[in-house]
Amino acid sequence: MGDLSRQRDYIAECINVITPKYQYKVHNSNRGPKHSFSFEINNIKHRICKTFFKNTLAINNRPIATVTAKKNQAGTIEEEKRGKHGKQYKISSDIIKGIKNHIDSIPRIESHYVRQQTTREFIDGGKNLTDLYTDYQTQCLSDGVEAAKIHTYGKVFNEDYNIGFHTPKKDQCELCISFKNAVDKTIELQNRYDQHQLEKELCRQEKSNDKTMVKENYIVACYDLQAVLPLPKGDVSTLYYKCKLNICNFTINVLAKDYCDCFVWSEVEALRGANEIATCVWKYLTKRASEINDNNLRITFYSDNCCGQQKNKFMFFIYLYALSVLKIKSITHKYLISGHTQNENDSVHSVIEKAVKMYLRSGPVYTPDQYVTIIRTARKKGNPYNVTEMCYSDFVDIKNLTEICGAQFSKNTEGRTVKMSDTKIMKFEKHQDFDHVSIYYKTSYTDTDFKEIQFRNNRSSRTRTSTDLQDFQLKPLYQSRLKLSDRKNSDLKSLINSNIIPQSYALSYYNSILF
Numbered sequence: 001m002g003d004l005s006r007q008r009d010y011i012a013e014c015i016n017v018i019t020p021k022y023q024y025k026v027h028n029s030n031r032g033p034k035h036s037f038s039f040e041i042n043n044i045k046h047r048i049c050k051t052f053f054k055n056t057l058a059i060n061n062r063p064i065a066t067v068t069a070k071k072n073q074a075g076t077i078e079e080e081k082r083g084k085h086g087k088q089y090k091i092s093s094d095i096i097k098g099i100k101n102h103i104d105s106i107p108r109i110e111s112h113y114v115r116q117q118t119t120r121e122f123i124d125g126g127k128n129l130t131d132l133y134t135d136y137q138t139q140c141l142s143d144g145v146e147a148a149k150i151h152t153y154g155k156v157f158n159e160d161y162n163i164g165f166h167t168p169k170k171d172q173c174e175l176c177i178s179f180k181n182a183v184d185k186t187i188e189l190q191n192r193y194d195q196h197q198l199e200k201e202l203c204r205q206e207k208s209n210d211k212t213m214v215k216e217n218y219i220v221a222c223y224d225l226q227a228v229l230p231l232p233k234g235d236v237s238t239l240y241y242k243c244k245l246n247i248c249n250f251t252i253n254v255l256a257k258d259y260c261d262c263f264v265w266s267e268v269e270a271l272r273g274a275n276e277i278a279t280c281v282w283k284y285l286t287k288r289a290s291e292i293n294d295n296n297l298r299i300t301f302y303s304d305n306c307c308g309q310q311k312n313k314f315m316f317f318i319y320l321y322a323l324s325v326l327k328i329k330s331i332t333h334k335y336l337i338s339g340h341t342q343n344e345n346d347s348v349h350s351v352i353e354k355a356v357k358m359y360l361r362s363g364p365v366y367t368p369d370q371y372v373t374i375i376r377t378a379r380k381k382g383n384p385y386n387v388t389e390m391c392y393s394d395f396v397d398i399k400n401l402t403e404i405c406g407a408q409f410s411k412n413t414e415g416r417t418v419k420m421s422d423t424k425i426m427k428f429e430k431h432q433d434f435d436h437v438s439i440y441y442k443t444s445y446t447d448t449d450f451k452e453i454q455f456r457n458n459r460s461s462r463t464r465t466s467t468d469l470q471d472f473q474l475k476p477l478y479q480s481r482l483k484l485s486d487r488k489n490s491d492l493k494s495l496i497n498s499n500i501i502p503q504s505y506a507l508s509y510y511n512s513i514l515f
Contacts, residue, residue, distance in 0.1 A: 008077045011067045014038055014053065035068065095148045099156045102136045103163070107243045107491075109228070124230075125165040127240060129154055135237060173339025199424070200337045202445035207255075207334070207343075210300055214256045217294045222302035223252040223281065224345040225272065225309060226352065229371055233356070234364025238500055242491040245484075245513075247371050248272055249352070250280045251385075253344045258382045260348055261287075262375055265390035266368050268481045268513045274314035275477050279395045282318050282474075283388065289326040300332045304341035311335060311420065314398040316409065316439070319428045321401060323437050324469035330429040348385070352378045366505040392481050396474040409439065413452045419443075425450075481513065489514055 018034040037053040038045040054060065070078040108121045127135075133153045140147035148156075157163065179185065179193040210220045230244040248270075250263040263280040270276045281301075289297060303310045310333075319331045336343060355378035356365070365371060368389075376387050412418050418441065425442040427450060440450035484492070493514055496506045 004080060005077070008063070008067050008070070011057070011059075011063060012071055012077055013040075015064070015067065032068075035064075091148065091152060092146075095146060095152070096156060098140065098145060099136065099148055099153055100160065102132075102139060103157060103161060105241050106132070107241070109230075120162050120164055122164050124240060128165065129157060132157070135241075176339060196337070199445050200340045203334070203337050203340075203424070206445060207302055210334075211256045217292060217297045219257075219288060219297070219299045220255045220302075221252050221299070222255065222343045222345055223250065223310075224303060224343065224349075225250050225277065226345075226349045229356070231266070231368065231371070232364055232366045232495065232501055234360060236364065236500055238495070238498070239364075242495055243485070243488040245488070245492065247368055248276075249349075249371075249375065250277060251345050251348050252280070252284050253348055255344060260383075260385050262348075262385050262387045263390055264368065264372055264375065264387055266513075268484060269390060269392045270395050270478065270482070272309070274309060274312050275398050276395055277309045278314045278318040278398045279477070280390070281315070282322065282396065283394070285318075285322045285326060285328065285331075289322075289328050293327060295327050296329045297327060298330045298332075299328060300334060302334050302336060302343060305335050305338050305421075307421070311423075313402055313409065316426065316428070317401050318398055320437055320439075321469050321472070321474075323428055323430045328430070330427065332425065332427045334425050335423070352385075354378075366501060367509045369509075392478040393476055395477040397477040398474075400475050401472065409453050409455065411454045412441075413454050415454075418453055483515065484513065 014037060016036050016038070018036050020034070035050075036047055037050055038047045039053075039056070040046075048056075050064075054064075067077060072078065106123050109124060130150070133150045136153060137147045173196075175193060175196050179189060182189060207220075214220050226249040229247040229249060231247050232239060232244065246267040248265055248267070251260055252263075253260045261284055263283070265276075285299070288299070305311055315333070319333070322328055323331065352375055355374050356371075359365065359370075359374050365374070372387050372389055375385055377384065379385055409420065410418055422443045423441045424445055427440040429438050429440065430436075431438065437455075439453040439455050441453060442450055492501070492510060495501045496503070496510060501510060
């Protein structure tokens with residue numbers, strides 16, 4: 001019982017006044033009446049001692065004294081009057097509005113580590129709640145208005161908003177956490193967990209085995225998109241409350257070869273969807289096929305299971321197109337198990353983030369060129385990261401390729417439905433006659449044999465051949481730079497007008513992207 005009135009009613013029912021048979025009253029005596037204590041079990045009252053009563057209900061003498069003092073002759077408890085005087089201090093609606101305006105002014109960011117849809121919003125983890133309140137106080141002081149107390153600010157922040165501070169960390173596996181916290185582990189949950197752990201170990205072993213097989217005409221690489229790099233970036237408090245330009249960095253790390261390619265672009269050049277990722281992979285395949293120049297070149301990629309970026313038909317078609325026009329024998333894509341997608345790219349991204357922090361000691365980062373320099377010089381030992389600066393004209397439209405082919409990957413050669421979300425390995429292989437590409441898949445790392453996908457064109461009864469794709473020319477995805485949002489454009493202009501962004505950088509870069 002969480003209600004105080006009901007608790008007191010229950011205690012009152014368990015306490016009875018004892019009226020002695022003989023009573024000798026002493027003048028001016030403070031002695032009160034005696035009480036008996038009992039618990040009702042199956043409509044039968046069992047008398048107990050006071051100590052047993054208190055220990056059972058985990059109370060002391062105070063609640064008992066309160067109940068006996070407030071109990072009237074009718075046996076009811078007097079109503080609780082605390083907090084009902086109507087003179088409570090009420091916070092002005094203007095103060096609450098000022099708090100909300102300050103919280104709303106903080107730019108939200110997308111969490112690279114939260115893959116699934118969520119209503120939770122994220123703000124930069126460079127500040128905590130106390131820092132935000134300090135900035136709020138400073139703003140109120142400059143505006144000449146009353147500031148709320150920190151507990152009021154925190155209450156509005158936590159109860160009226162669903163906001164988290166974004167601090168990059170390794171993904172946690174939903175199934176593993178669910179199994180760990182489950183009180184009653186059902187047979188179904190246990191079997192799912194055991195299979196999940198088996199897939200995880202087999203996937204890691206598969207990657208380890210592939211690394212040992214690397215040679216001149218066999219490449220094993222993993223790729224991933226780094227969390228966005230904000231621009232400008234610095235320790236100036238004003239920057240925290242302004243929308244910034246997002247810089248993307250897509251990395252392809254060659255395993256066992258100490259070699260990493262980075263593709264860098266800003267949000268005015270391109271978005272971060274399947275077309276953009278496929279373009280970077282296409283450029284990488286073109287470069288490596290030209291360097292190695294071997295028709296028996298085999299490539300294996302590892303990545304996470306993000307359907308919007310890696311596990312989709314756009315990536316599959318760029319693999320098919322690459323096999324058709326480049327000197328590549330096969331491309332295999334192996335997907336890391338969800339929740340356990342840690343890979344060698346995490347180390348690359350960590351090195352870059354540390355290099356950015358070191359650079360900020362000497363001053364802010366204002367332009368994409370500075371990020372490019374930081375990435376190029378981030379690695380102190382081994383081969384430096386190879387950086388390709390991407391322009392809007394570099395990105396190609398893979399959707400146009402899928403429309404031309406019009407093919408589906410929904411059935412295998414046995415007529416069974418292929419559920420892409422369940423696939424663990426996709427293999428695209430060119431036949432010896434160089435006129436046909438077959439697509440194979442596995443739904444588990446425990447599978448010994450591949451199954452073949454019935455890759456057919458919707459617009460004809462025949463299978464589209466490699467020769468057909470050789471005649472196709474990829475078209476540009478964008479005709480010009482992308483337009484910034486109104487708020488982001490306004491915030492960047494205000495940073496220039498207040499000289500937070502120096503005029504030299506405004507003239508050399510920002511004036512060309514703002515409107």
